Amino acid sequence: MSSSNGKMIRMSVLLGVMLCVALVAGPVVGADPVEGGHLMIAFYSSIQDSADLCKATAVYTKMIVANGLDTLIAKDPATGQYYPGLARSWKISPDGLSVTLVLREDVTFHDGTPFNAQAVKANFDHIANTPDCAGKEAYSKLGVGKSLAGYEVLDEYTIRITYNQTNARMVENLADPFVGAMHSPAAFERYGDDYGQKAMVGTGPFVFVEWTGDQGKVVFERNEDYNWAPEFYGHQGPAYLEGFTVQGIGDPTSRAAAIEIGDVDMAIVEPTDFIRLQDAAGLKGWLQSRKGWGDLSINLSNPILQDLRVRQAIAHAIDKEAINESPVFQELGEIKYCEFTEGIWGSDPSPKEEFGKYNLDYDPEQAMALLEEAGWKDTDGDGVREAHGVEGVEDGTKLHLLDLVRDYEKSSHEIIQGMLSEVGIKVEVRVHDFATRETLLFEGKFDIAPWPTTAQSFFAFNEEMHSESVPFYNIGFYGNPVVDALLDGALATTDPELQREYYRLVAIQVLKDLASIPTVKIRNTWILKAEVQGVKSDLMSVGFDLYDAWMGQ
Amino acid sequence: MRFGLRSFETSGKQRGLWTDAFRRYRRNKGAMLGMVLLLLIVFAAIMAPWITKYSPFKQRIRDALSPPSASHIFGTDHLGRDLFARIIYGARTSLKVGSIATGIACCIGIPLGLVSGYYSGWLDTIMMRLVDILLAFPGMLLALAIMAILGPSLSNAMFAAGVYIIPDYVRVARASTLAVREMDYVASARAIGCPSWYTIQRHIFPNVLLPLIVLASLNLASTILFVAGLSFLGMGAQPPTAEWGIMLKDGRLYLRQAWWPAVFPGLALLISLLAINMVGEGLRNALDPRGLARGR
Structure with a gap:
């Protein structure tokens, strides 16, 4: 009787242990797929x-x-x-x-x-x-x-x-x-x-x-x-x-x-x-x-933003590392150094190694100096700069930019709004649903906007940066004959290495022109x-x- | 002429309506507490720049979500902004929102109600059917439709909230006018040839004012809440405005990580609405014991 009881107890303990292990381990990784569900x-x-x-x-x-x-x-x-x-x-x-x-x-x-x-x-x-x-x-x-x-x-x-x-x-x-x-x-x-x-x-x-x-x-x-x-x-x-x-x-x-x-x-x-x-x-x-490219798109049809110094000031005012460290990104974003994400460009060399030297450092002082030089000064002391002798802009016009975002982009663009306000640029972040925002973007009714496009390869760049793609999907009205020629050249060759070189040169030119400013790309x-x-x-x-x-x- | 504004005590000592109302109000402890809280909120809103050294907009990303401490008594939000500063500047926004939205409703609704009640007939019928149509729309749906046309912004949200409560004023003003226009002093005014606009302005409007004051005080709270709701949905205040609804929305994303960005704006909203409602209830008891001013 006692031997039988002992056996029962041992069996029970063994079964209990097996059950516990099964419960803790959960589904077996590498198990065969099952149908259903x-x-x-x-x-x-x-x-x-x-x-x-x-x-x-x-x-x-x-x-x-x-x-x-x-x-x-x-x-x-x-x-x-x-x-x-x-x-x-x-x-x-x-x-x-x-x-x-x-x-x-x-x-x-x-x-x-x-x-x-x-x-x-x-x-x-x-x-x-x-x-x-x-x-x-x-x-x-x-x-x-x-x-x-x-x-x-x-x-x-x-x-x-x-x-x-x-x-x-x-x-x-x-x-x-x-x-x-x-x-x-x-x-x-x-x-x-x-x-x-x-x-x-x-x-x-x-x-x-x-x-x-x-x-x-x-x-x-x-x-x-x-x-x-x-x-x-x-x-x-x-x-x-x-x-x-x-x-x-x-x-x-x-x-x-x-x-x-x-x-x-x-x-x-x-x-x-x-x-x-x-x-x-x-x-x-x-x-x-995500694979893709694009980031903070700039509307170059706006005379204020046609001045390269203003775009450079915006780039100098944005602290990408701080954005990524914020609770919005929790350091899970991808800091961008060129138009392409790492998923498109690759990691050897990384975008930072290849394009980092063409990026403008976070430097609010330099941003303010550039704005002063461009004729944007805050003479009334309200923290927002006004135009003083800026070509194509009426004197006294405030440096006020409209940023159209979707709801999930609001928080990250509030950070950019805060950073630009530090150098005297007032940004109005306006939240729209997908369809309304897209309509407004294609009509050019914005100044800056997140335009993080997804793509499976470099080729999507042709749709987004070629002057013939205005305003689908070149929403920023960017046009540079050199970039157009490089993009056309990339499509005209079947040599992958040559294509990559064309797109590298395009990315560098877009960085120099600051048609769009690389910031931080969200990861899913x-x-x-x-x-x-x-x-x-x-x-x-x-x-x-x-x-x-x-x-x- | 202002019969409606006088009352008499049996002792024969004459007191003004306002004095009576003030005495009744003072006896209401809840109303007095509400008044103290409301005055504190108004004081904080007016004196905001002197109460806190922080800007409600200044971001310190690397100090984001700092818990309440001696330097930031309510902590900081997800962008490192001082929450206490944003709450007290937010009081400015909320009081402005409530006042303007209620003002819009009063300016449109009261004249319509006066005219509708005074003239009656087909004009009254048309106006009441229009009011019925407005009442048939759920408030938030109406507001969202207005926002869809005008675009999301705080001023449009105030306008939407104002439009939403217009029917309250039309109906209360009309109901009171229907009663007052039958009074002898109104008949006398007509008999001596006073023009209609003069009779409405001089004899009817002052005598329908009390329930409207009570209604306005109650609507102040509901419009603040309404606009905070629109901001919460992204249709009202836009960043970086310090507004409690948008602060609640932002704060709740981080609720599991940091409780303070959502809890303090929520408390501010709760205390303000409670205070305004207590004052409103007190005013109703003091000024409108017959209960003419009933919102929806």
């Missing part, structure tokens, strides 16, 4: 403008919708390598003027219609001919009205795209969801102008179900027929998740609360919440460095439940690619 995500917004990407401008829209789409050519965000996507292969002509795509024959859209060369043509026609798409990113990247000479269907599964000048960017564009992602032509016809609002029909691993607005939700379900994933993914066949929902929650406290109490499985939070929650029980942090601070695995960065590192994602038990 609907991933709930709290993000700044759901789709912001339109799921029809040729009408969209918001990068978050592109990132979310891309989970329901496939691109003609696939690009591995981790390595930058290109892989077959909806096109089995592609061939660039020796003169670099055309690309011929041979398409997969086993792909169907979510509505059951087949994917073929006619569908690709219909997508390009949609971008080129839909009035709401004109001038937007898809339109520009396809080269409509500029470098695009045409596209022709060679047979059911072959299509050729021709340009009238060498376009080094053609492969990247075909890997970009704005241009390269294929939508169902039948859905274009069925939904008409409502396409992108009520429906989005692609070929990707997730099927669009519903969208209830910017601060509402967008729901996707698994595409059970999906079997054409690019080979760089971790698996083939349908996605592991049954679906996912992105809930737009503009309020950062609510997003943090949502992940804390378990309402959602992952949430983008403020740096202060990231610090607090990344080591909390059952949660983990994911710090995502995600908190996930510990059981959420396999979430990858999208192409621009602004969000998530959920094809390989799964939820442990």
